[in-house]
Amino acid sequence: MADKRQIRKTIKRIQRVKTWQLVVLLILAVFIAATFLRLNNIGMVERRNAVISADAAGIDTVTGDRLYDLQQYVSSHMNTNMNGGLYLTSSYKRDTKAAIQAADSENNPNGNIYVKAQQTCDPHFTRWSEAYVQCTVAALATYPAASNLTSALNLPPVSLYLRDYVSPVWSPDFAGWSVVVCIVLGLMIIVRIVSLIILRLLVRRNYKSI
Numbered sequence: 001m002a003d004k005r006q007i008r009k010t011i012k013r014i015q016r017v018k019t020w021q022l023v024v025l026l027i028l029a030v031f032i033a034a035t036f037l038r039l040n041n042i043g044m045v046e047r048r049n050a051v052i053s054a055d056a057a058g059i060d061t062v063t064g065d066r067l068y069d070l071q072q073y074v075s076s077h078m079n080t081n082m083n084g085g086l087y088l089t090s091s092y093k094r095d096t097k098a099a100i101q102a103a104d105s106e107n108n109p110n111g112n113i114y115v116k117a118q119q120t121c122d123p124h125f126t127r128w129s130e131a132y133v134q135c136t137v138a139a140l141a142t143y144p145a146a147s148n149l150t151s152a153l154n155l156p157p158v159s160l161y162l163r164d165y166v167s168p169v170w171s172p173d174f175a176g177w178s179v180v181v182c183i184v185l186g187l188m189i190i191v192r193i194v195s196l197i198i199l200r201l202l203v204r205r206n207y208k209s210i
Contacts, residue, residue: 019192026185033182036175037079044080044167047073051163055090063088067163074165078175085164092161096133099155113143133158 047070054063074080097114117139125132133155170176 019189022185022189029178029182029185033178036178040077040079040175044074048086051086055088071165074167076171077173078168078171080167082164085162088161095156113140
């Protein structure tokens with residue numbers, strides 16, 4: 001009889017907080033967590049755009065500062081992965097152009113063939129990449145007297161201009177703690193349901209009625 005009373009008390013204690021109340025709290029917590037995670041991602045995008053703007057301006061010190069800001073933010077906030085990273089396209093374009101112009105030491109009857117090569121490749125590419133450079137080199141090779149130019153090219157590797165920072169799986173910010181709250185509420189709901197099922201099964205097995 002004592003065990004029966006104890007089981008009754010346990011069931012009543014678990015039932016004090018309704019499951020639907022926990023579910024409502026979980027829905028609210030998920031909405032808040034999603035909002036903070038979105039804000040984290042927006043913060044990364046803003047800092048990434050600042051890097052792109054600084055790179056386009058061509059001021060190395062400013063670009064370095066913006067890259068540092070981006071790295072610090074991404075490494076300390078969850079949901080800020082850069083999805084393949086960021087290419088310093090303007091820097092790469094300037095350095096590649098300088099390399100090609102440095103190699104073009106001879107007078108070419110076709111004029112500025114680098115500009116012509118760009119005009120050939122630009123419509124086919126939406127971003128500066130190694131494929132774009134290969135297209136440019138191939139376009140240069142179609143002009144007379146370009147063989148010496150292409151063989152003398154010392155193009156910088158594309159990989160040197162890629163910046164990719166990894167965000168943590170969890171971070172101790174608003175987004176991180178709201179995710180913890182969601183997990184805790186979810187576990188509470190699961191434990192509550194499982195506990196009630198187990199207690200009722202025990203009652204049915206050992207007693208005719210409760």
